Amino acid sequence: xxxxxxxxxxxxxxxxxxxxxxxxxxxxxxxxxxxxxxxxxxxxxxxxxxxxxxxxxxxxxxxxxxxxxxxxxxxxxxxxxxxxxxxxxxxxxxxxxxxxxxxxxxxxxxxxxxxxxxxxxxxxxxxxxxxxxxxxxxxxxxxxxxxxxxxxxxxxxxxxxxxxxxxxxxxxxxxxxxxxxxxxxxxxxxxxxxxxxxxxxxxxxxxxxxxxxxxxxxxxxxxxxxxxxxxxxxxxxxxxxxxxxxxxxxxxxxxxxxxxxxxxxxxxxxxxxxxxxxxxxxxxxxxxxxxxxxxxxxxxxxxxxxxxxxxxxxxxxxxxxxxxxxxxxxxxxxx
Numbered sequence: 432x433x434x435x436x437x438x439x440x441x442x443x444x445x446x447x448x449x450x451x452x453x454x455x456x457x458x459x460x461x462x463x464x465x466x467x468x469x470x471x472x473x474x475x476x477x478x479x480x481x482x483x484x485x486x487x488x489x490x491x492x493x494x495x496x497x498x499x500x501x502x503x504x505x506x507x508x509x510x511x512x513x514x515x516x517x518x519x520x521x522x523x524x525x526x527x528x529x530x531x532x533x534x535x536x537x538x539x540x541x542x543x544x545x546x547x548x549x550x551x552x553x554x555x556x557x558x559x560x561x562x563x564x565x566x567x568x569x570x571x572x573x574x575x576x577x578x579x580x581x582x583x584x585x586x587x588x589x590x591x592x593x594x595x596x597x598x599x600x601x602x603x604x605x606x607x608x609x610x611x612x613x614x615x616x617x618x619x620x621x622x623x624x625x626x627x628x629x630x631x632x633x634x635x636x637x638x639x640x641x642x643x644x645x646x647x648x649x650x651x652x653x654x655x656x657x658x659x660x661x662x663x664x665x666x667x668x669x670x671x672x673x674x675x676x677x678x679x680x681x682x683x684x685x686x687x688x689x690x691x692x693x694x695x696x697x698x699x700x701x702x703x704x705x706x707x708x709x710x711x712x713x714x715x716x717x718x719x720x721x722x723x724x725x726x727x728x729x730x731x732x733x734x735x736x737x738x739x740x741x742x743x744x745x746x747x748x749x750x751x752x753x754x755x756x757x758x759x760x761x762x763x764x765x766x
Contacts, residue, residue: 447545455563461531466520477685493746552576586650626692629660671710725760
């Protein structure tokens with residue numbers, strides 16, 4: 432490796448990082464359970480079936496690389512993968528001890544993470560952003576999940592009928608209130624609920640969808656394609672007006688995601704429409720659509736990329752290929 436490359440690597444390693452897409456701590460994070468099938472395996476797969484957690488994760492390259500990195504961090508000698516896992520879990524338990532917050536801060540200091548932007552809509556979070564900030568000892572700012580806000584608006588209506596205008600007014604009020612309270616962006620999981628082929632629906636289409644609406648079901652899980660599209664376009668216009676970004680889950684996720692419908696190129700109408708073209712957009716994860724996302728960032732000035740979950744799940748070699756693929760088209764300032 433040339434001295435110039437080494438200097439670049441050293442300089443980058445010393446830069447503070449902002450984690451612009453994360454979640455707060457999950458329940459019981461400090462205790463991993465069974466040393467031979469620890470709970471943190473869930474962080475290295477989007478699978479939910481027990482068989483995958485029991486056998487598949489342990490043989491993935493990304494997870495094995497993680498174990499070696501944790502072994503180094505904790506001062507453990509490298510061993511065979513299965514034996515190493517148990518030893519790392521044991522070492523970690525000793526390091527956490529009775530002061531889990533101090534251990535968490537060590538991890539964030541080691542990664543040089545200075546600030547965290549938290550999607551507050553993830554269901555298994557055990558702590559509030561304020562609790563998270565106290566635990567990790569650095570600023571935590573919030574990203575508001577728009578589908579969760581929409582579900583809240585529907586739930587608040589209860590058994591009363593709700594019109595398109597009433598729903599839209601309530602949605603805008605809640606999103607605007609969140610920004611006024613300090614939220615610095617919005618997040619959409621439309622890819623999970625309806626896919627990303629979301630042309631803006633007409634007022635008549637939205638009104639018809641509300642007439643047919645099963646409020647109880649949609650308040651629990653908003654997946655009506657017309658209403659999801661309406662929520663996305665409404666939030667995008669507000670984000671454009673407020674100058675805050677709208678993040679989109681793109682590409683792979685758990686088995687709930689209809690993968691072909693999670694292609695970011697399907698969002699092209701949103702990027703081109705005069706009412707939303709000023710909305711800053713961040714495309715998250717993106718695998719296996721990294722090339723499409725990079726292309727969009729190269730032609731639409733408001734579009735940015737975050738490879739995010741692609742990095743740990745693909746492992747080192749796969750992550751290098753994804754980064755190289757992204758940089759083939761994506762401007763360096765937008766990755």
